[in-house]
Amino acid sequence: MNIAETIHRQTEDVYTEIVRHYQYLHRHPELSYHEENTSRYVADFLEAEGISFRRNIGGNGLLAWVQGTKPDNGHTVAFVADMDALPVQEKNEIPYKSVHKGVMHACGHDSHTASLMGVAKMVHTLRDELAGRVLFVFQPGEEQSPGGADLMLKDHLFADREPDFIVKQHAYVDLPAGKVAFQTGTVMASADEVHIKIIGHGGHGALPHELNDTVLAASNVIVALQQIVSRRRNPFSPMTLSFGKFIAPGATNVIPDEVVLAGSLRCMDESERFKMCKIIPDIIESTAAAYGCSCQVAIPQGYPCTVSHEDITAQVRAQAVNYLGEENVAEYPRRMTAEDFGFFTQKYPCCFYRFGVNNAQQTCGKLHSSTFLINEDALKTTSALFAFIALTSFLK
Template identity: 40%
Template sequence: MYKERPDFKGMGRVVEKEILAIRRHLHQCPELSGEEWETSAFIEKKLQEYGIPYTKGYAGTGILGVIDGGRSGATVALRADIDALPIEEKVESAYQSKYKGKMHACGHDAHTAMLLGAGKLLMERKGQIAGRVLLVFQPSEEDSPIGGAQPVMDDGIFDQYRPDVIFGQHVWPDLPSGTVGVRDGVMMGASDRFRVTFYGMGGHASMPHQTTDAVTIAMTVINQLQTIVSRNVDPLSAAVLTVGKIEGGYRYNVIADQVTVEGTVRTLDEENRNLMKERFHQIVRDGTHAMGGKAKIDYIQGYPPTVNHTRWAQRVRKTARAMFGDASVPQVNPSLGGEDFSRYLKQYPGAFFWLGVRPKGGLPKPLHDPHFDLDEDALAPGAELMAQVAVDTLAEWEE
């Protein structure tokens, strides 16, 4: 039976000013995937300030903080992603992004700030901790299909300390502040990409019979692709195929000889993931051939589905209810958004969960939107939750 463990309920207020200052600093200085050098140096400085030992350089800018408890036990890892997005911010604030075309539009600044806050709380009470807590600051989460999770693992971030359990937290504007979203099993979807170049034969717009119109080929195939979800996927399953970019043609009176289409495919399980890929290739190949053209297909499988381990999803749920009340953990549906935390969960037991950050008043702006913002009042409780989930997991392991 475990002897003792820290209680972090309400302790977020001790580090709240620190967390807000960190988040606002990082928000002003966003760095894209693989470029997080200033962010990494800032994290180093904070870990030094808190007295937390660390190693660095994983996949370039990744950092691992290590907090050893007062007695032996299991090892729990907490992960925060640190990169920003190539988006021009449209939220006016005193801490608006200073870098043109770069923005923390997915809340990774908040993730980093909360993990540092949780690390500070844990370090101050390390004597009461049975085991070890790893603080994983991971680059390049937005760099799908490569991501940062697999590269930091390949680079040895867990070679010395292997986690028995790993947790990740993500801000979630669809949920009200003060709530936590977590599910047993699938939490987020697989994220695949495609780029198709259609080749035809160009000519004068007044003489289409002498051409093979690449625009018409692309339009026809795009419409056919939408039938995969409506006619091949089980209606009780979830899948999305989105064409996000079309590029081709020269001018109004020239029939295009080439059109490029880019998009994404999202699914919640490997069966539908494979089905979507197979039907995609069939439709593009056969549809293009039927219209006299050719197609080059680049289909890239990215992040797999993020699938929580039931025991540890239940641990998050139990801890959140104890800290914030039963109503704080509403039932949630999985998201078809992709997340490279999925790659940790293929190697180690653990869970990924959402922290509600819906701003008070008005409709929330979604992640990856240039108007995205969050309720900063949620961040201190988010740090408390991460710290408590870690020590509760270690205590459960010690029982």
């Protein structure tokens, strides 16, 4: 049996169905931890196909599996797709435009889920070629802490059978459809939110000697925290600390009693991450005190770094070259964005690769934007390559 040719034929057979799943999901997006309809849609599909699954894992998550009919060799590979959308108002004028005001699949999770549905169907059809088990993880809540990956793992996602390794793919606007890209090591940063409240005794802006200037204190907190990145971190470890929220509900002549700040700490090294999470509150407290203010600081546990295991990534990349050709396999740059797939990479050997979704006109829009829209040809690559990986890894 020529696996590549068989998968190519299978992909052609199910492609129209995968596109239909994608367009339905795009039309009916749901925010993190509210993926009830999406989860039900996937469950109904799995049930109709006769594919075994468990539901309500870590919330709206599902785990499906296909057991090979050959004698079980004990090997298991898992594939992950996220299901949640973003709070974005879609501007694309298409027949399957989001019907939910202010909610949109602006990160490609609809394509991830639809692709994995197609892969599950193909692998189930070809189960006579398997001697192990393939797991399909449909994950909620990737876009918002605490992270659906963490919740599913804590809810004993792999209680019945743990994977030898896990693979996830993600939409990538910098490549055209039909191409994929790989990277090894720490490929994305950790992400921890920093929430701050500066508390003082406000009053009339013309009488600064009679009050505690919370706005000035908060401003200097931000300046002081930026010096952490330049003076306290290991200079060989990339890090960013950015604040996008500064709420001072006063007026031109009113200093408020409280100022609220919120930002994000991104690190490419877990030890540096934990060190900074201890230093940051100390800096905030001492800076606020210098202006006669007190503070409240919260840094809830966020996402860890995402790591692509060197050996597993080399294996999956070789499979991609084998199926797609060397000319369709590239390398993507490391960056300070984050993924809750990092929770999986902390526990298991993993590969995180990206698939191109653009077209010749480069008009797909940016990720997380109101005009993001994939080239549907990408769905052939996403489904076929996952199926090829499943059938050629070690499941003979």
